[in-house]
Structures are given as structure tokens and as C-alpha cells.
Amino acid sequence: MEKCILNNKIKTQGVGILKFNQLAAYIGVAVFISACGESITSQEHIANAKSAIERNELSISEIELKNALKVDGKSAEARFLLGQLYLSQGDSLVAVKELERAHSLNYDGNKVVPLLARAYLLAESYEDISSLDDDGKDLVIDSKIKFLAFKSIAAVLSEKFELAQELTLQIISLSETNSYSLLASAYVNFAENNNEQALSLVSKALLADSENIDAFLLKGHVSFALNKFASAAENYKKYNELQPKVGVTKLFIANSLLRDNQYDEAEKYADDILASISEQPLANYIKAVAMFEKKDYTNAKSHAETALNQNYNLPVLKLIAGTSAFNLNNYESAYHHLNVIVKQMPANHYSRKILAISQLQLGLIDDINETLIGFNATTSEEVRFLSSLSFQLAELGALDEAKVIAKQANENATESNAEQSVRSGILKLMTNDPSGVEDLELALEANPNLEGAELAIAFAALQTGDYDKALKVAKKWQEKQPDIAGSYNMLAAVYIAQQKNELATQALQTSLLKDANNLYALTELAKLNFTEGNKIDAEKYALRAVDQYPDNAKALRYYYASKPDEQALAKIEQAYQKSSDNIALSLLYIDALINSNDLTQALVIANGMESSVKTPKKLWLQRISIYKKQQNELQLITTIEEWLKANPYHIEPVLMISDYYVNQRQIDKALPYLDKALSDHQKDSLIIKLVKVQLLLDINKLFEAKKLFQDPQLQSVKSEVKSGLEGRIAFLEKDFTKAVEKLTHFYQAYPSRKNVVLLSLAYIADNQAVQAQQILREYLAKNEQDDQVRMMLADSYLTTEVEKAILTYEKIIINEPNNVIVLNNLSWLYLEKGELDKAQLHSKAAIDLAPENPNVIDTRGMVLLKSGKNVEAWKKLSEAYKLSNGKDISIALNYAEALLANKRNQDAAKLLIKIKVNSIDDMNRKNKLMALAI
Template sequence: MARYHEKRLRGMVKALAGAGIVAMLLSGCGSSPEEMVQSARGFLEKNDPKAASIQLKNALQENPGLAEARFLLGRVHLDQGDVPSALKELKRASELGYSADQVTPLLARAMVMGGEGKEMIEQFANTSLGDPASQAQLQATLGEAYLGTGAPDKAEERFRDAARDAGARDRAELGLARLSAGKRDLEGALSQVEGILAHSPKYVDALLFKAALLNAREEPAKAAEAYSAAIAIEPSAVAPHFELVSLLLRDRKFDEAAEKLKAMQAAVGKDNAQAVYLQAYLDFSQGRMKPAQESIERVLRVAPNYLPARLLAGAIYLRTGDILQAQGHLNSVLAVAPRQLVARRLLVGAHLAARETDRAADVLQPLLKDYADHADVMSLAGQVYLAKGDFARSSEYFAKAVELDPKDASARTRLGISRLASGDSSSAFSDLEAAAEMDDDRIQADVALVMSHLRRGEIDKASEALGRLEKKQPDNPLVSNLLGAVMLGKGDLPKAREAFERAISLKADYLPAVTNLARLDLADKKPEEATKRFERLIEANPKLVDAYVALADLNIAVGRPADDARKVLDRGLSANPGSLPLKIALVRHELRGGDPKAALTIAEEAQAAAPNDAVVLDVLGRTQLAAARPEQAVATFGKLAGLRPDVPAVLLMLAQAQLATKNASGAELSLKKALALKPDLIEAQRLLMALRAQAKDEAGALALAAEVQKQRPKAATGFLMEGDYLLSQKKFAPAAASYRRAMQLEPSAQAVVKLHAALTAAGKNQDADREAEAWLRKQPKDLTVRGYLAEAQLRKGDYAKAAQVYKGMLTIAPGNALVQNNYAWAAWKAGDPKAMSYAEEALKTAPDSPAILDTVAMIQLESGEGDKAIANLKRAVEKAPKAVPIILNLARAYAKTGKADEARALLGQLERDFPDAAAVKKEIAAIRGTL
């Protein structure tokens, strides 16, 4: 907001402290509404607006149609800075026929102060009032409106017109002074405002503008004097208090600001929205996020168009990690004030926090144009391009930031990190070392040095850098945690443990150190010790949400029953009701366990609690897809796309949901929108290719593949896509040619598999096998191609050959339980009598694997060991309660062993759980036919 628009800062709500008692004293006297209005005039003459307001409200309670009462109450509200209420009353007074000469100038001012300058111009630009003084006031207000909407020439015309009237001259001259300031003539503007104050020393608006000019000249002490003088003249005026407290906050004089804010609250009321805004600002500045958020939300409920509140809300939500809310508020500011530096910088930061690097770069561009000599902007640009992976440009901007402000340690730190990323390690380490020496308090540069040396395997240099860091902050748990990492790099596990333990002794709930110790426990095959660590952490801090998530993940990693992880997350929610991260973790847990219905219930609860949270909406949409609710997923991702129209990943998910509803045209439109935002979004390109293949649009498909090839000239991606399309159209020879080109660019197991498939489909089996054999000679330990060849034999029904391939794979990966299981299954199908021993060997490797238990059980069932088979299948189902193939095998085992009732009960439950799954219904019918 421009500094010369102090009056617009009054657009707030003012509460009447203690009004209830005064109202009772003033009412009940038997007065008529007209007498109450007369009494209110008397209170206004005595400068008692609170008492006048009560009388006017009492009068209107008895006679809502009193136009004069509406007008006077609107004037009181306007003087007290309650613009929304002023607008309401003045508009009603106008509707009731109150004198246009009196109501129009005030209504026009209220509209400008309430952020409705454009609307006011449209309504009153051509209005002519009968009273010359009123017309002059209206002209001055129109000048202020034109000034605020970026039309200085029209503003000057209106101000000069208004200056002809003595009553409006001060306002008009002040407007002209503001025009001078807008032209960066601060000295001229100050001279003009001093001239106004010479003949009108108690003109508060002039004092406020003088203070603003002094502040612009970096004379905050003199500015504070001017604000204090304005307060002395009008103690109940909101703007002087507001500006004085704001000045102190900007100068980080928090104690003095708090004192002056208390004085403001006493003068204008604690519930005055501008006072509430300043309280939010003070809380935010001192790191009290929760009260800051509560206060700013109160302000926005009554003044949603107040840009400073929107800006502060954006900063608060960004700090608390609510990126979607932050972006919404900051975009609202930039829609009205596109050159607002702070809002644009914060919005760039919000997009970076959301990993939307392309969008961050787009939002950044106006800053690069307007603030090329601003060190902070150059540093921000460096961060954006570092996140995008453009290390050369990143280093260029960071270097410029250092050039503009050589003493900025943080900029030099980032320059070092950027140079590391680009491979310029010698300059990078010099920058980081210089930054570490420049800043005795901050440790960012030191941490970056240690981490960079660790990543490069330079353990001794990391240890040396850590020594300097320890001298700066010896009692920081982060430092002890880094020491543990250095000790791990040296292979000294006891000292690593000791360092991690010290980090926890410094801060009992320091999760990174607890996690590192748990990893060491797991490496020592002591999962119970790891579990106890997280349990102690949760006991010490039951509000530490991430600890519950980490413990649940640990339970899954060590193969404990799925219900154990569920119980941990439930405990977390009991201690942290409504925690979205825990609910999201629970949703993902249920999806991982194969229970999309349970996941959907939890996701819907999360969405009800946070209807516009981007992460929650994304999880809900994905869960709806998993639960076979594609129409709902379309609605969810559609809503998310409305909230985040500039995020291509959202449009990609919307397209996937639309495809699930067979809405190919809608999906194509969403994909094209995503590609308009990010032309090289490969996931969108692949989906679009699938759509074109489905539509048999060969020209479109090949054009898309060519576009991908052009975007990635050294990558195999475009040729693999081209080959996939041609293969789907049964054009085997051209497909093979595309795959060969992919192999030339980027040899990979994936390309070999695809080339083998194309050649086989073309009837060139020998050529296909030669390609696979050539690859395996170069990559003898490749399991992907070998696994593909085994599956190819399985598809042909040649189980013996498949078993041979799996046996060969086991010489490469002898402890691979998946390969052991596949070997056992193929050997069993080939009639190998040793198949059971192979399966049992696999079970020793992974005793709780549902897939291996299933294989063992099916071999047992075929061997006549029905009871053992059922026992193992029950164990498998217990481990994977939603694995439908295993449940079907258990039903088959029941049927084969004469347990018809158990089979029917199990099949009935499956039918209820999967009412819409045609493949499941078919299997159920087949098993029932054997009962």
C-alpha cells in the first residue's frame, strides 16, 4: 500500500468498550427517537462519539427509517475508522433520501477508504452537488481515488479544482503533495506539507503524511514525533496510533511497540480491527504463530479487502507451512498491487516451498525487472534457479547478490552451495569458508561446509569444519548430530552413537538423532531397541507428530503385523486430535494394506476438517481412485485445480481421474493445460500418448513422440514412447527400430526388454535372444532382463526353462526372497520334486512373506497336505488381510479339503468387500462350482 494513503488504513471495525452499561443509562429515559438524535448531536459537539453512537443506535432501534440517524452514525463510524459500518449506514441514509450534499462526500470517502476507489469513480465522477463546499470535498475525494488507482493526471485535475474552495483546500494541497512524492520529489512534498501545517497545525492527515515523508528519508525519530503530535490532537483517531506502532515494529523495537499498542487499544478499543492487525503483526514478529494467525483471521473476517492484512496472512501461513493458504492471500495482494515487493517475494518463496520451481521462476520475473539492484531479490533469484537445477544462472544471481552486499553471509553461503551444485567446488568452499568467518552467530555456512565435505567423502575436511562449528554452538543438538554423521563416515560406530546420544541429552525430543540411533539399532539387528527409542521420544513429547509416523514406518520396515503400525498412528491421533499429517499417514497405511474403503473414510474426515488443504485434497482424490470412485476423484481434483490452476501435477491427476470415468476428451483437455504450464511434463506426455494410441491417431502420437525427442535430444525417452506406440499398433519392425535408437542413446535394461518384445512379436526370436544375450554379456548381474526372460517362458508355459532362468538369477542374488519364491513356483509347475525344498528355503529368508507362504501352501495343497496348506494360507491372510489372490487360494483350499461352509463364508465376505470387481466375481463363481 502506498505510504501517502494513510486514510485507507482506517478501513476497519471499531468495538465500543463498555458500551452495554452506557447504553442502559442512556436508554429507558422515555425519549423519542428524534430526541435521541438531538442528544447524539450534543454528544458529538462535546467530542464524545461513543455516547453519540449509543443514542443513534437506540433511535434506530425504535425507528430504523430515521435518515439523519443513519447519516450521523455513518459519520461516527467513519471518524472511528469503522469503514464497513460507515458504508452500510451512509448508503442506507442515501437510500432514505438524506441530503445528497451532506451524504455523498462522506459516502465517497468511505468507499475510497474501504478499497472501493474504482467503484466510487464510476458512481460519482460526473456527480454535481448543489453545495459548493460539498462539491469541493467530493472533488478532493475523487483526486484521492484517481491517485490510488494509478491516474495521477486526473488526480491533479481534481485536486486543483477542489483547492479553489477554502474548506477543501488543505485536503487538495495534501493530495498535490502526495503527487509530488509519487514523482519521487520528497523534498518538494515535504515543503508542501510544511506549508499546509503552517496555517493548519492541527490537520492530522498532514501530520501523518509528514511522518511518512520523514520515514522515507530514514528519519524514524522525527517521524515518531509527528505521529505522536497527531495522537495528541486526535487521541481517538486510529491512523496515528497505527502508523506509530507500525514504525516501531519495522524498527524491531518490540517492547516499545507493545507499549504503544496498549495505548492504542485503550484509545480505540481492543477489538478495533487495525489494533487486532497490529497485535497479529507483533505476535508474528516475535514468533508467536498461533495467536498471530487467530488475530489476522479476525481482521480478514471484517475487512477482507485490507491488503496489509492479506500480506501478513500470507507471511503467517507461509511460516506455519500452510502453503495453499499463503499463496491465496499473496495472490490477492498482487492482483491489486502487482508491484508489491514483499508480496511477490513471499509468493516466490511459497512456490519454492511447494516445489513449484517453474511457477516460482514466473512469479520472480517482475522482480528481476524492477529490482535488479536489490541484493535480496538477486539472492532469491539464485535460490529459484538452484531449485530448478540451472546452476550456472543460480551462481550468477548469487554472485550479484554478494557484489551488491559483500557483507551478507547468507548470500555468500548460498553462492557456495550453488557453485558446489554446478561442480565449481574450489570457489564453492572458499565462499562457504568466507561466510562462516563473517557470521559468528549463524551456522548455516558451517553446516553447509560439513555436509558438502561429507557428500564428497572428505571426512577429514568435514571433521575440521565441524570443529569450527562446535566452537560456535557447542550445545546445539544439530552440531552433535553432525558429529555422529562424521563418525559414521570414519567407521567409528561407538563414537557415532555417543554423539547421537549427546544430541538427545541436549534436546530429548530431537528426532533426527533418535532416527539415526534407531538406524544403528536396526543395523545391529536390534529392532526392539529402535522401537524403544521412539516410544521414549513419544513419552517425552506426545505432541511430536513425526515420531508416531516414524515408529509406524519402523513397524512396517521390520515386518510386524500391519495392525501394529495402525495402533501407533491411532495413538498419535488420540494425543493430537485432528492432526492432518497423522490422518494422511493413516490413509496411506490403509492404502498400503489394500483397504481403500477404510482409507477413504479417513481421507474424507481429513477433508471435512480442512476443506481447502491442497495435500488433503490430493490424498483424497488418489484414495477415491483407489476405492473405485473415479467420479468423486474428478470432483476432488477439479476443486484442487480450481484452487491451484497453475500447478501442472494437479491437472495430471485430474486427467487420470477423467480417464477412469472414460472421459477421454476431458482428460486430453486437462493434459493440454498441464503441458501449457510445463511443456516437458513427461507424465502428461505419456498419458496423452496413450490417449492418441487409443484413438488410433498415428499422426498425433508420432508428433508427440517427436516433440519429446526434440525436448530431450540426448535421452531415450522419446524413442521409447515412439516404440511403445508403434508396438501397440502391431507395427513391430518400426517399433524395434525406435527401441534400437533408444538403446544407442541410453543403453538400459528397459530398452532391451522392449526391443526383445518387439522382435519376438515380429517373429524374429533369434534376433531377440541375441540382443538379450549381448546385453547380459555386458551386464552379467542384471536381474531385470533375466526376470523378463523368465516371465516370457512362463507366459509360453515352459516352466522348466523359466525355472532355469530363476536358478541362474539366484547365483547372482542368492538371498533374494522374491527370486527364490518364483524359482520354487516355476519348479513346482515344471514337476520338480524338490520344489517344496526351494519354497522352504525362501520361507527361511522371509518367514513372514505372504507371497512365499502362499506358494508353500499351494504346493502343500497339491501334495495332499491340506491342513498344513490351510494353516499357512491363514498366516498369509493375517499378514496381508486385503490380498485377494491369497484369500481366493484359501477358499480353494477349504473347497478341496471338504470345508464347504468355511469356503462359502469366505467367498461371501469377498463378495461384500468387492461388489464391483468383475474379475473377483468370476473367480468366486469358479470356486463355488467346485463345492
């Protein structure tokens, strides 16, 4: 012992020496410490450890106990004390190891068994507690109660409730007032959802023993279950102070603070956890809620998604992630999260609103009505939401969906009758329901001073073509508001619709007297002057508008229209550069670039804009126009396909793509697009049904056409249109008399090229060739430039009036000098007429244009033959015969005639034997040639 004291003195001196020779002193101290350590016994280390524990110097006590075990590894007391030390900090796994060793070394069971049971409990090794049953039999009452209490709690936590109840009764039989008896009973009540009783019992347990660590934990759980979050946090904090190594306690504290709306403090605990376990789901959940409350949507979304990625699939996390994404304008992510939980949300929950908006943004129009099923607008804000959504759907072309939402808005409106009627009226008009005007009139009747109602009625009347009503309302409003420029503008709008430009101009000029810089008057005056050819005045008004509103698309558009030069283009470009996200300016700039033939730049701007369900029709049409000008057929059809995919509610791409394939003579490819539209978003489209039935008739699918024609919509069309379809059906059914009757009615209403051709074909099929020619001549009298119809008329003259056929063909040649068919027909007609010079002239022009066409070569050969150029004729006719593969009877007979002219009678006879004729004329000619050949 003296040696150890001496060594301690030397250690003290070593500190002094350290100032002069640190290295030597450090080595010396280390040697003396080592020498001292070797001489201290295990019991002395244990005694030092106990003293350190009393001083709460836990690290020193741990070192002393480990040193004791180095001296004596079988020291049961050292093992026990070390296990007890670890357990006192909540480090259950290490505690279990040490306490198990102490137990195996036969340390006092009254001390070790209850602690080992508690260590197993904290380590969630519930079955291992049962292995201590035999060891618990001989324990003193206090130790036995603790052991059985831990066993009972383990049974509760492993959901063995009957066992827990049996054990609790056993504990109570030993003592009703023991802190752990009360704790065990509290756990059983908690498991049975008797939360108030559990709280009472655990509180009594703490009164019986204020140092019952486990009671603090349960009291935190029970308080949380009773929504007493402040109390829960307080008890969890006490437990955490006593058991700092139980990491999960911080989560309990943070969650309780969160539920108590103590977001800042909850976040601190969450941060502490995330510093070591960055993906801990509950900590991320707490952090997400805290960030969401602070409107830090970026971090809220990030933490919510981290928790969700750990399979912590709480609906609230989906709600936070989805709502945060929505607020960050990330509609795809918002939809991804919210669509999963929407059915779990109440009908009027805000998540349904933002999901519906996200679906609108993503073009998932079909899902919106389902999302809002049962959504009852109980506030004016909710009614406005539904109204706005309905407007937007209508603007996109989704009229059926818009009507459903509009109905919801109207049924749930709670405002005054006037306001409700205005909203209802406008929604109806947006969805093509003219009765909306009546709603607006009711609104004005209920509240004569309702702002904007008169204006809405006037515009509604204009939309429905009721100009008299529009004018009446506009005049009434102008008389009420004689000093407001807008009242004169409204009056001008009606006059413009009535095409009373002089009155419109007067109203607009009066409007400028009331407000010299009002945009509507300036732009409309520019437009009126431009349409009437007064370009100087148009430019004057447009320039005034641009000077006042240099960034206004409408003003710039009229200015460019009146003066499409580089200066106007520069003004448009300048406005666009300032607000490149302004759709109206972007569309105007693209139009101006197309007009100035800068197609490359126009395409850059056009393709730089988003392609979605909300993309304006104008932009799609601009892209298509550019590709047409560039003759880029691949990009043209690709763009139409993209449009169709982005917005299936627009009818234009359906019609465009079907028309494209019709022009390509691929009607079978056009029909599927019409079918898809009719089976989905355009099921009530009369236009598409009309197009389809006509295409079916074009390809002689009579049964399908007649079936579609029975559709009530087609049966209710205008009588003229219906007659057209009935006429075409009759034509295919070979009821030509009926076809003539129906198609005549149709043609009189719509005197187009296609319709006159249809009618003339019906006349011809009904053996009324003269009437066919008459209707074609009448049409040409009004459509002098239509050479396609003139061609049909000339063809009809071929067999009846050759002179008229020649005159008609000669007229066509003036406009179409390279029309091979006309040149060839003229050559043949002149040949038959005996005017060989003209026949030579036209046949030479025809063969120069189509040197490999067998009919053209045949005509050339016969002209040569009749001109006495037998050898040349034989060569040409031989070439025509080979090109036609001998299948054209007329060409074959002409070739035989050329062989005879060149004294090749035997070859002619062989050829004539092969020819199989069908008509009497061909038979007679064959017989004559055969007679010559023989």
C-alpha cells in the first residue's frame, strides 16, 4: 500500500516535470500507473466504482469495474454492477450480457433476477424473461414483484393479454400498493384501452416510488393516448434523463411535442435523431410536419418522401408530400402522392381540391369528376373553386366534365340569388347552354345594380346571335352610364356584330372622347379601318394603342397587321423578350415570324412552349402551319399526333389526322381515329359522326354507314344535310332516282365541287346524261376556275358531243398546259376528227410529259400510224402493248393494226387470236383486222 502511495506522489511530481520534459514525464507516469494497476485488487476497483457511482461519475465507475474484471474475470459482483450501470442508462443489450454473466456466477438472485428481467424487457427479448421463472421462485417479495411485473409487461407487449392478467393478479396478491404492482396493473388497463384507469394507476405508482423509471415511460404513453401531449412530453423527458441510451425516447418526446404544436422544440429532437440516423422514418415524419407548418414546402416534401421510402406509409405523410409538391407547382408529384389517399379523405377535404387542380394541370381530365364525387361546396370560396374549375374545363373543350362541375357549383351555392344566377348563367354559356342568358336576366332583375350583369347579358346575347336583345341591353346600359367609355364600347361591339360599321365607328370615337386611351376603342377602330381598306387610319389608331400599351398583344397585333414591317416586328420582339412567358405575346411573335418567313425562329419559339392539355389551339395550329410551309410531312403528322395525345378534347386534331389519311387515299387509317374519338372524349360530336358516315360511304361500307346514320344526332341534322346522306346511301343502293332527288336538295343548299360531282354522277347513273351536263355547266358558270368539274363535263361529252368535248378540253389546257390526260384526250379526239396536225401537237406534248404511260404511247402510235409513219407507229404501239402486258384490249387491237400496216400479217393474226374481247364494237374491229391478216 505504501508503494502505491509513493507512486501516487510520483505521479503528482510527474505533472511538474511535464512542464520541462513532457515526453520523459509522460513515459514515467505511464510506467508508474501500470505498476500501480497491477497491485490494486478487484475488490478495491469495485469499491472505487461504487464511490464513483455515488458521485454520479458513471464513466469512472465503468472504467473501475472493467479494471476489476481484468484482475478477476469471474467477479460476479463486478459483472452485476457493470450490468446495473449499463441498465441505469438504458443500454439494454450490453446490460443483458453482463447481468447474464453475473447470474451464471450465482450472484444474489434478489438483485440480479429483477434487473435481468428488466434488461430483457428493454431489449424486447420477451421470451427470455420466462427462462427466469425458476430463479424467481425464491425471491423476496419486493424482488419477486418487480420480476413478475416485468414478466407481465412483456406479456402485454407481446399481446398475451390473458397471461398478463394472471400475472397481475398474482402480483396484487403479493402487494396492492407496491409501485411495480400498480405499474403492472396500469399496463394491463392500458392494453384494454382503459386509459383513464391506467393513468390513475401509473400516477399512484409514481407516488409510491418517485424513482420508478418505467412508470415515467408508461405515463408518457397513456398521456399521449389521452391527447395530453404536454404531459406525455414531460414524462418522456424524465424517462430520457434517467435512460439516455434508450434512443427511441427522443422520438416519443418529439412526437408528443409535435402533437402539442411545439414545432420548434419537436424539430430540435428530430434533428438530434437525424444527425445519426438520417433516414429514421418517425424523425423524418416529425421534421416534415414541422417544415410544413413553417411553409417550407421543399424540406417538408423531402422529409415526407424519405419517411415514405422507409415504408412508413402514413396517409398524413402522403398528404404532406402531395400538398407540398402542389405548392411547389410539381403537379406530377402531387398527383402521385394524393391520388393514393384521396378515397380515405373526407368528401370536402382540401386534398381533393388540390388533386383535382393537379389532374387538370396534367391533363387527367377524366379523373376530375371522380375526385370530386360528393364534394359539397359549403362556402363561397368552395363555390368559386368549382366555378373556376368548370370554366377551365370548358376552355379546354371538356364540356361534359365542365357541366358536371358546374352543376355541383350551382347546387351548392349559398350566396344571394343574384350572384348565384350570374355564376350559373356564365357557366351555362361556357358549356354552350343558351339558357344561361335567362339566368343572367334573373340576376339583374333581383339586383339591378349588380356590377357586370348587363355587360354579361349583352355579350351572351351576342354569342347566341340575339342581336336585338344585345342592342337593347347595350343601349340601356349606355343611357345609365353616359360618361363611361365601356358603355359605348359595348354598343360598338353589337354594331360590329351586325356589320353596321359606321355606327360602330361613331360609338368607338365617342368612347375615345370619354377615355382617350382606352384600349378597346383604339384597337377596334384600327381593325375596322383595316378591314375597310383605310390602312393609314388603321395604322394611326394602332400606333396610338401601342404607344399607350407597348406590351399589349392585341395592340401590337393590329399595329403589325396595318404595318407588317421590320419596325413593327421589332416592337413585338421587344415586348416578347420582356415577358417571354406571356402566351398572347408568344403567339403573336410566332405569327409575325411566320409572316416574315423566319420559319426557323418561329419553330424555336413554338416548340419551346409547353405541350400539354392547356396548350392553346393557336399554338398547335402555328406549329402545323410551319411544318406545312417547310413541307415537312413527317413532323406535320407527328405534331398532329402529339396534339391529339395532349388534348383529346380538341376536335381539330381528330379531323386533321383523318383528313390527312383521306388525302393519302388511306381511309382505313383515318377511320380508327374517328372511332377512338367517338368511343371516348368526342362521343357526342356531330361533326365527327358526319365525317365518319361520309368516309364509310366513300369506301362503300354501306351497312356500317346506314347503321351510324340511324344515330339520333344524325337524324336531327338540318334537312339539307340529311338529304345529302340519304342521297349518297340511295346511290350505293342503286336507287338512282331517289339519289337524284335527295342530292339535288343537298346541292342546292351547298353548291360545292364535291356535291355537284355527286349529283352529276347520280344523273348519269339514272340515264339522265343531259341533266348531268346541264348541272355541271351551271356550276361552271359560277365557278369559272374549277377545271376539275370542267374535266368531268368534257369527259361526259366524249361519246355524245365531240366538238363540245374538244372545246372544253382546250379551255382546261389554258390553265393546265401540262395536264397529260387532257392532252392525250385532245390528241385522240383530233385524230378521230382527222385533224392530224393538232393530234400530233398534243400527242407530242403528252408523251414528253409521260413517256412511260402506255395509253399516252398508244395515242402517239396511232397518230403516227394515221400520219403514214408506219414503222415509227409500229415501234410505239409495240412499246405500249408491252407496258400494258397485253391486258388493254384497245391497245392490243391498235398494235395488231400497226403490224398489218407493216406487212406483218402472220404476227398480227397470232396476236388477234390471243385477244379476248368483251364488247360488240371490239369484236367487230377484231374480225375486220383478222380478215385483213388472213
